[in-house]
Amino acid sequence: MKPMTITEKILARHAGAKEVTPGELINAKVDIALGNDITAPIAISEFKRIGAKKVFNRNKVVLVPDHFTPNKDIKSAEQCKVLREFAREQKLTHYYEGGEVGVEHALLPERGVVVPGDLVIGADSHTCTYGALGAFSTGVGSTDLAAAMITGELWFKVPESMKFVFNGRLRKWVSGKDLILHIIGEIGVDGALYRAMEFTGRAIDNLSMDSRLSMCNMAIEAGAKSGIIAPDAATKAYVTKRAERPFKFYASDEDAVYSEIREYDCSQIEPKVACPHLPENTKNVSEVKNISIDQVVIGSCTNGRLEDLEIAAKILRGKKIAKYLRLIIIPATPFIYNEAMKKGWFDIFLKAGAIISPPTCGPCLGGHMGILAAGERALATTNRNFVGRMGDVKSEVYLANPAVAAATAIKGRIAHPDEVTK
Amino acid sequence: MKFNGKAWKFGADIDTDRIIPARYLNTSDPKELAKHCMEDADPTFASRVQAGDVIVADKNFGCGSSREHAPIAIKASGVACVIAKSFARIFYRNSFNMGLPILECEEAADSTESGDVIEVDMSTGEIVNVTKGKRFKARPIPPFMQELIAAGGLMESIRKKGAV
Numbered sequence: 066m067k068p069m070t071i072t073e074k075i076l077a078r079h080a081g082a083k084e085v086t087p088g089e090l091i092n093a094k095v096d097i098a099l100g101n102d103i104t105a106p107i108a109i110s111e112f113k114r115i116g117a118k119k120v121f122n123r124n125k126v127v128l129v130p131d132h133f134t135p136n137k138d139i140k141s142a143e144q145c146k147v148l149r150e151f152a153r154e155q156k157l158t159h160y161y162e163g164g165e166v167g168v169e170h171a172l173l174p175e176r177g178v179v180v181p182g183d184l185v186i187g188a189d190s191h192t193c194t195y196g197a198l199g200a201f202s203t204g205v206g207s208t209d210l211a212a213a214m215i216t217g218e219l220w221f222k223v224p225e226s227m228k229f230v231f232n233g234r235l236r237k238w239v240s241g242k243d244l245i246l247h248i249i250g251e252i253g254v255d256g257a258l259y260r261a262m263e264f265t266g267r268a269i270d271n272l273s274m275d276s277r278l279s280m281c282n283m284a285i286e287a288g289a290k291s292g293i294i295a296p297d298a299a300t301k302a303y304v305t306k307r308a309e310r311p312f313k314f315y316a317s318d319e320d321a322v323y324s325e326i327r328e329y330d331c332s333q334i335e336p337k338v339a340c341p342h343l344p345e346n347t348k349n350v351s352e353v354k355n356i357s358i359d360q361v362v363i364g365s366c367t368n369g370r371l372e373d374l375e376i377a378a379k380i381l382r383g384k385k386i387a388k389y390l391r392l393i394i395i396p397a398t399p400f401i402y403n404e405a406m407k408k409g410w411f412d413i414f415l416k417a418g419a420i421i422s423p424p425t426c427g428p429c430l431g432g433h434m435g436i437l438a439a440g441e442r443a444l445a446t447t448n449r450n451f452v453g454r455m456g457d458v459k460s461e462v463y464l465a466n467p468a469v470a471a472a473t474a475i476k477g478r479i480a481h482p483d484e485v486t487k
Numbered sequence: 488m489k490f491n492g493k494a495w496k497f498g499a500d501i502d503t504d505r506i507i508p509a510r511y512l513n514t515s516d517p518k519e520l521a522k523h524c525m526e527d528a529d530p531t532f533a534s535r536v537q538a539g540d541v542i543v544a545d546k547n548f549g550c551g552s553s554r555e556h557a558p559i560a561i562k563a564s565g566v567a568c569v570i571a572k573s574f575a576r577i578f579y580r581n582s583f584n585m586g587l588p589i590l591e592c593e594e595a596a597d598s599t600e601s602g603d604v605i606e607v608d609m610s611t612g613e614i615v616n617v618t619k620g621k622r623f624k625a626r627p628i629p630p631f632m633q634e635l636i637a638a639g640g641l642m643e644s645i646r647k648k649g650a651v
């Protein structure tokens with residue numbers, strides 16, 4: 066058989082084929098089809114418009130109203146109502162709202178809804194996050210979601226793969242977020258357009274699951290169709306206690322074909338900041354230290370997980386945030402929220418002067434819970450710094466990891482974590 | 488399918504937040520969305536665009552989120568077609584799935600200015616800049632995508648296959 070990448074193997078398996086080749090158009094079965102309060106209402110109305118009666122499998126269609134919830138206004142309440150009624154009518158197993166809701170891409174891996182070897186589609190561009198588990202996972206539109214909800218299948222063009230090899234050890238304060246920002250800074254926001262990004266190397270082997278999730282999360286910011294990391298012992302430890310279905314580990318063949326292979330020496334990579342208004346405008350944190358900041362956001366599907374809050378707590382312990390700065394911390398799921406509280410991190414955050422938000426997308430997409438005024442500047446652990454992303458078109462967003470975010474909150478300007486720790 | 492309209496020129500990496508900002512995504516009503524189309528790239532666009540106009544942009548048009556509200560807003564604003572050097576993947580997919588004509592053509596993107604009159608023939612991929620008297624050929628649309636368009640979009644093709 067011809068050598069294949071992990072991505073090609075998963076796609077072939079779901080298309081019922083022995084092998085697939087980049088560029089080929091296939092019809093493949095999906096294991097999970099996901100929608101949220103922004104994208105699912107359109108999918109549901111398409112579903113009804115063409116006369117569909119039942120979803121293909123009530124265990125495999127997942128709805129998570131996380132973007133504008135708790136409902137920010139009447140219109141968003143109506144959007145959520147569409148989801149709730151559909152979930153009830155179709156008896157969906159995986160519908161999360163109220164005290165069960167979390168940011169979708171943190172929630173699904175955490176609850177074992179997506180597992181290694183899956184083919185997942187989601188009407189949300191950051192669906193690529195689940196590649197961290199060794200699944201093929203990609204963002205699609207609402208019409209695609211409607212089609213998958215009805216038929217359990219979807220058309221795909223098999224992507225070429227790009228390989229990113231990370232050698233060496235990470236420096237202190239450097240996380241998966243910095244590695245992916247480093248890549249995007251090099252190859253640009255369309256540097257991986259239409260392609261699958263495969264992350265490998267010693268440094269990736271040593272990366273925590275939270276950091277892997279945050280890396281794959283931002284594959285879309287390089288224009289990629291998906292990001293993926295071959296599952297290993299760390300993946301196994303993570304999924305074994307959560308998976309609700311059997312899972313399967315795939316790996317790339319040694320002589321698999323890549324459109325490009327890039328190698329990195331991690332000891333050369335510093336904590337990164339992506340400056341407005343594109344994720345590719347990356348600088349080392351030391352180069353942008355004089356920029357004053359009005360709001361710091363720690364949260365989102367990129368960096369709202371336990372490891373992220375832990376590092377923020379470590380840096381903020383016994384400290385106060387800068388006067389006139391708002392620090393908003395958003396644990397990404399109810400589980401993370403509860404764990405952070407039990408570990409005493411809420412005390413640290415509150416004493417430092419932070420606001421703790423319930424799990425939601427909130428300010429990440431300029432929805433609610435921390436919108437910026439004209440001329441204001443935020444540093445956020447989120448994934449996009451487009452014009453107007455967090456509020457007024459004249460506001461700005463800088464992207465960084467949670468350690469840089471916490472240090473920045475203390476200093477009131479972009480700061481290196483070393484500046485506030487001994 | 489043939490179009491003739493005025494060009495609106497935009498730069499590279501026009502993201503979905505600029506096409507339709509998230510603050511308006513608490514609805515999916517095309518008419519509402521059209522009122523804010525391209526607002527964060529050109530606040531005057533929605534009030535000045537005419538039915539049949541064409542958006543012409545540099546590389547990576549539609550990058551960012553998967554929101555179908557972006558092609559919906561563009562279509563509902565009356566824009567007949569988008570021409571760009573390249574499109575972000577999900578935007579490309581969404582446009583075909585919901586029937587917004589789009590074409591990739593580097594040369595046309597480079598030599599078009601706002602206000603130029605553009606003629607497009609979707610079936611041949613031929614683009615004419617009438618103002619400048621120049622002709623271009625867009626990258627051909629893959630046969631599978633042409634079938635999708637011919638079937639009336641993804642949902643219609645599913646219905647025709649009898650999957651409902």
Ligand code: SF4
Nearest residue numbers: 168365366426429430
């Ligand atoms: S946290 Fe931000 S990027 Fe992630 S799903 Fe929500 S809005 Fe999208």
